[in-house]
Amino acid sequence: MLDYYLRLALRRCRQNMPMVLLLVLTMAVGIASCMTATTIFRALSGAPLPGVSPYLYVATMDAREAVDKDNPDYKKPDSLLKLSDAMALVDAHRAAQQVAVAQSLTQFASTDGKKSMQVYGLMAYGPALQMFGVPLRYGRSWTEAEQASRAPVVVIDTQVAQKLFGTDDVVGRSITLGKRSFRVIGVYAPWKPRLQIFNLGQNAGSSLGQDENFFVPAQASLDAGVGPFSSGECGKSSDTPVISFQTAAVSHCRWIETWVRLDTPAAVAAYGQFLVGYANAQHDAGRFAYVPHAKLYGTQDWMAVHHVMPDDVHLNLMLAGGFLLLCLVNVAGLLAARFLRRQGDVAVRRALGASKRAVFVQHLVETGLLGLLGGVLALPLTWLGLWIVRMQPVSYAGAAHFSPGAFVILFALSVAVGLLVGILPAWRICRQPPALQIKLA
Amino acid sequence: MRHIIKPLFRHRMMPLLVVLQVALACAIACNALFLLQQKLVPILTPDGVGHPERLIVASHIVPRGAPWSTGRLYETEQALRAIPGVSSVSVAASLPMESNVRVGGHVFGDGAGTKANAAVYIGDHLAETLGLKLVAGRDFSAAEQAMRYTSIGVNDNGPTIITRALARRLFPDGHVLGRVIRIGDAPDAGRRTVVGVVAHLMRNVMGQDNRSDIDYSMLFPGIPGNWAMPSFAVRTSRAAMAPAVLKAVGTTIQRELGTDLVVGIEPQYQMYAGLREAMLARPKAAVWLLSGVSLIVLLVTVVGVMGLTSYWVQQRTRQIGIRRALGAKRANILRDVQLENLLVVGAGILLGMALAYAINLWLMHHYELTRLPWTYLPYGALLMLLLGQLAVLSPALRAAKVPPVVATRST
Numbered sequence: 001m002l003d004y005y006l007r008l009a010l011r012r013c014r015q016n017m018p019m020v021l022l023l024v025l026t027m028a029v030g031i032a033s034c035m036t037a038t039t040i041f042r043a044l045s046g047a048p049l050p051g052v053s054p055y056l057y058v059a060t061m062d063a064r065e066a067v068d069k070d071n072p073d074y075k076k077p078d079s080l081l082k083l084s085d086a087m088a089l090v091d092a093h094r095a096a097q098q099v100a101v102a103q104s105l106t107q108f109a110s111t112d113g114k115k116s117m118q119v120y121g122l123m124a125y126g127p128a129l130q131m132f133g134v135p136l137r138y139g140r141s142w143t144e145a146e147q148a149s150r151a152p153v154v155v156i157d158t159q160v161a162q163k164l165f166g167t168d169d170v171v172g173r174s175i176t177l178g179k180r181s182f183r184v185i186g187v188y189a190p191w192k193p194r195l196q197i198f199n200l201g202q203n204a205g206s207s208l209g210q211d212e213n214f215f216v217p218a219q220a221s222l223d224a225g226v227g228p229f230s231s232g233e234c235g236k237s238s239d240t241p242v243i244s245f246q247t248a249a250v251s252h253c254r255w256i257e258t259w260v261r262l263d264t265p266a267a268v269a270a271y272g273q274f275l276v277g278y279a280n281a282q283h284d285a286g287r288f289a290y291v292p293h294a295k296l297y298g299t300q301d302w303m304a305v306h307h308v309m310p311d312d313v314h315l316n317l318m319l320a321g322g323f324l325l326l327c328l329v330n331v332a333g334l335l336a337a338r339f340l341r342r343q344g345d346v347a348v349r350r351a352l353g354a355s356k357r358a359v360f361v362q363h364l365v366e367t368g369l370l371g372l373l374g375g376v377l378a379l380p381l382t383w384l385g386l387w388i389v390r391m392q393p394v395s396y397a398g399a400a401h402f403s404p405g406a407f408v409i410l411f412a413l414s415v416a417v418g419l420l421v422g423i424l425p426a427w428r429i430c431r432q433p434p435a436l437q438i439k440l441a
Numbered sequence: 442m443r444h445i446i447k448p449l450f451r452h453r454m455m456p457l458l459v460v461l462q463v464a465l466a467c468a469i470a471c472n473a474l475f476l477l478q479q480k481l482v483p484i485l486t487p488d489g490v491g492h493p494e495r496l497i498v499a500s501h502i503v504p505r506g507a508p509w510s511t512g513r514l515y516e517t518e519q520a521l522r523a524i525p526g527v528s529s530v531s532v533a534a535s536l537p538m539e540s541n542v543r544v545g546g547h548v549f550g551d552g553a554g555t556k557a558n559a560a561v562y563i564g565d566h567l568a569e570t571l572g573l574k575l576v577a578g579r580d581f582s583a584a585e586q587a588m589r590y591t592s593i594g595v596n597d598n599g600p601t602i603i604t605r606a607l608a609r610r611l612f613p614d615g616h617v618l619g620r621v622i623r624i625g626d627a628p629d630a631g632r633r634t635v636v637g638v639v640a641h642l643m644r645n646v647m648g649q650d651n652r653s654d655i656d657y658s659m660l661f662p663g664i665p666g667n668w669a670m671p672s673f674a675v676r677t678s679r680a681a682m683a684p685a686v687l688k689a690v691g692t693t694i695q696r697e698l699g700t701d702l703v704v705g706i707e708p709q710y711q712m713y714a715g716l717r718e719a720m721l722a723r724p725k726a727a728v729w730l731l732s733g734v735s736l737i738v739l740l741v742t743v744v745g746v747m748g749l750t751s752y753w754v755q756q757r758t759r760q761i762g763i764r765r766a767l768g769a770k771r772a773n774i775l776r777d778v779q780l781e782n783l784l785v786v787g788a789g790i791l792l793g794m795a796l797a798y799a800i801n802l803w804l805m806h807h808y809e810l811t812r813l814p815w816t817y818l819p820y821g822a823l824l825m826l827l828l829g830q831l832a833v834l835s836p837a838l839r840a841a842k843v844p845p846v847v848a849t850r851s852t
Contacts, residue, residue, distance in 0.1 A: 247505070
């Protein structure tokens with residue numbers, strides 16, 4: 001029966017090509033705009049570290065140690081801590097896993113000084129590679145003992161290994177970092193969070209994560225004169241700069257974030273209490289100038305606070321959704337007109353014994369077919385839309401790529417659109433009393 | 442009128458679909474056009490910079506570790522000034538159209554009880570180098586220009602030059618020169634005495650567009666101290682010399698400060714026009730996108746209304762024939778179809794306006810958007826009505842052509 005309906009539908013499509021083209025094109029434009037917006041949205045939503053980040057939380061508190069007359073209010077949660085506070089939180093071992101990390105941009109050189117490269121990576125206190133699920137290829141991460149003794153060890157990714165040594169397995173070799181030579185103890189496959197999650201307070205406007213080329217114990221790195229990229233918050237006294245870059249003189253600054261892994265809601269609640277207790281104790285002891293308002297933020301909440309997904313993306317998605325809705329109403333209207341023009345044919349079919357249901361299904365098959373055609377046409381249009389987005393000067397331009405999952409969505413969307421626009425017209429036509437129509441015809 | 446309204450209620454589906462379509466199109470187009478107008482603001486607002494083809498901006502000059510001393514910055518400035526063809530040089534904490542560094546905040550008109558959010562540009566010889574147009578008062582004196590701050594300079598007292606827009610906002614009574622502006626509401630906040638007013642100077646915050654404060658800027662003289670992100674502005678005496686000077690600026694800064702630059706950030710030397718172009722690329726792209734969307738929305742609606750109306754007219758060919766046979770003129774039929782469209786589209790517009798407003802309210806609540814101004818609605822309504830009439834024109838003409846003889850046929 002279905003293939004008969006399909007043949008009928010095809011035959012009818014051929015009868016009025018301009019109209020069919022208009023219907024298909026309208027649906028295609030609606031579907032394509034929706035697909036483009038959805039692709040961007042999907043690329044910028046979801047877990048930045050699949051399987052890991054849903055359990056990660058960042059500690060925030062107002063840890064300012066001096067009164068700031070210009071900004072007495074704690075308007076936005078602040079994740080930057082002094083190294084001493086971050087170390088205290090990590091060493092307390094109250095969570096399943098905990099690390100302190102800060103972003104660093106520096107230079108690696110081979111020990112003979114012949115090769116060098118700019119690298120972007122993380123200074124860490126605690127088992128960062130294990131917690132973030134970084135895929136080690138060779139060697140290992142640093143031990144507690146190495147960290148405590150401030151041993152100059154570093155874990156690098158294969159890109160650095162290839163660039164400096166020409167091979168992947170470089171465990172045991174040395175790299176010059178700042179004033180010292182660091183021993184490579186591990187090599188991992190290139191790794192980056194899908195979306196930016198570290199130091200969001202100072203990374204405003206960036207959405208996509210970038211390759212982290214190395215992990216180094218924070219204290220060993222500071223000893224070698226290599227600090228975080230930005231000195232963070234250093235207070236406002238007139239003899240120290242408000243901010244400085246690539247300096248290891250950060251003892252008076254808040255520059256490092258503390259991330260913890262908590263697997264159950266109970267653990268989250270318990271750790272939240274511990275955090276509040278720690279912060280309040282510092283305030284009571286006179287170290288923190290303000291009431292700390294300590295709070296844990298889950299990764300997604302934390303990204304939402306910092307608008308990692310720009311508002312534009314939300315607005316465009318809504319715009320595209322509204323546009324698709326308009327296209328649906330439009331096509332439904334045109335289809336209704338198209339079907340009702342054939343009232344006579346339907347009436348004859350009904351009189352010959354076709355049930356209402358059969359007529360309904362027949363017309364739905366036709367609109368479903370049109371929807372599919374729209375989907376096929378939407379494919380190049382979506383590609384065009386994504387190409388246009390890639391040309392835009394926006395931070396998420398790199399995310400505008402067609403993904404395999406999008407094909408599935410496109411197929412489902414186009415069939416759904418075809419059926420949805422068909423329901424009203426098909427219902428309308430099968431409701432016509434046959435006798436009257438035959439008489440009119 | 443009754444013979445037009447009554448059938449609309451008897452055959453509800455077609456008019457309802459038109460109403461729905463117009464309402465949706467109206468809601469989408471109103472909000473899209475409103476967003477578009479906001480994105481246009483930074484593109485259309487004058488930035489105040491004179492002869493942009495003669496201005497060079499050096500930015501992203503970031504020291505590794507401790508910031509350079511004001512003395513070191515001054516020496517660099519002198520070296521730049523020595524380049525042949527350079528007429529004026531500024532070292533500044535931040536510059537217009539360079540949004541990586543932004544200085545500013547709430548400022549208060551002393552004794553006027555007024556408040557505004559303004560950008561603050563701190564640097565020496567800025568008015569001259571940026572080519573600002575002084576409309577009242579004077580430029581800073583040589584002694585004022587030679588000020589050196591221990592910190593960036595926001596909290597220090599001294600003179601200031603402000604834009605006309607900011608002057609009007611802070612001192613609505615018109616007396617501006619000699620008045621004092623407090624930088625922040627702390628008791629010991631910096632106090633700046635207005636010595637001059639410039640026509641325009643755009644602030645370098647572009648994120649939230651359509652802000653009335655886009656032209657609220659202040660200039661402080663002197664060299665910012667302890668500041669890790671200084672920029673240099675260099676004005677050439679003739680536009681023709683700009684390419685050569687641009688190159689020389691790069692080599693000079695590399696020579697003077699190159700050894701202390703951070704790893705991984707390249708200093709950027711560009712013509713101001715290029716900087717402006719890059720800064721406005723995003724709002725411009727948004728303008729194209731939104732105007733494209735609005736156009737397609739309207740086009741789709743016109744086509745849809747046209748399709749529905751022509752079916753609707755065709756359905757009633759016989760009735761129209763009867764009316765013609767009973768003495769209705771062609772003009773009557775034409776007018777009736779147009780009037781019917783006017784009514785249906787009008788209903789759609791009313792619904793659409795309410796929808797547009799609801800959407801705007803929702804967006805305002807969730808995103809940093811401003812209220813849709815009422816003035817938009819009549820324009821939007823008029824546009825939709827005209828488009829409705831355009832869509833109905835061809836079906837209406839076809840209806841008017843129906844000959845009376847149709848009434849006698851059986852189909």
